[in-house]
Amino acid sequence: MASLNVGNLGEYLREQRRAAELSLRQLADAAGVSNPYLSQIERGLRKPSAEVLQQVAKALRISAETLYVRAGILDEREREELETRAVILADPSINERQKNVLLQIYDSFRKENGFEPEPQPGADTDTDAGSDAVTHPHS
Template sequence: MNGVWDAQRRALGSFIRDQRRLARLSLRQLSALSHISNPYLSQVERGLHVPSVRVLSAIADALDLSAETLLEQAGLVREQAGPRPGPGSRGETGDDRAVERAVRADRRLSQAQKEALIAVYRSYVESASPPEHAPDLGTRR
């Protein structure tokens, strides 16, 4: 089990470093934006420490990511397996979740753009789904 945690810690650090580089921030700049010490951030990026939820949240804010994204990368939150029904929705399918995962993973988009795209996608999917208890009008005459 220790090997799994070590790999997860290194993967999280690598993900944070990649996101920082994509944002074109130095370690010092991320430190200033997140109010986390430069040496500690360096250790997190190298996989030497598992940061607290507070630290992950501060890093996420500084990188314009959702805290949920970093928590998933840290292995602290698993992606929801079941459907997430919304108003008038019959719930999500595996395809729906795959689309949302792809949008969330696109590093070219800001967090606000990702949320907007997902909201639009969900609205289209919900409007395309037949109501749960709609009468079958084709069989009545």
């Protein structure tokens, strides 16, 4: 099954590279990987690491999470959650406290709908301690 994911990934990368009008060599240079290695990925012979996928995604100007799903590293729901979190965290119009509150609300809605929140770096996410440690805004 992993080879199917890798083949699917390779086909997708080739399509994205062609859509970006990049040669294999140009993409390899932009992503910081060797030309033969990138060729093997496109042909489904190699399964790249998440780091390599991130470099390739950046060079193609596409979502790394999309490549992670294609490679079987993430499932679709995880990708959607990560992209939602990334949009919130990248928004320059709100401050850090507001971002944290939004993420807490997002997690509570996901949990209410049967999805467990993903642990955040530096956050106390132990479910027992986390509920006590989280400050809920009361207007």
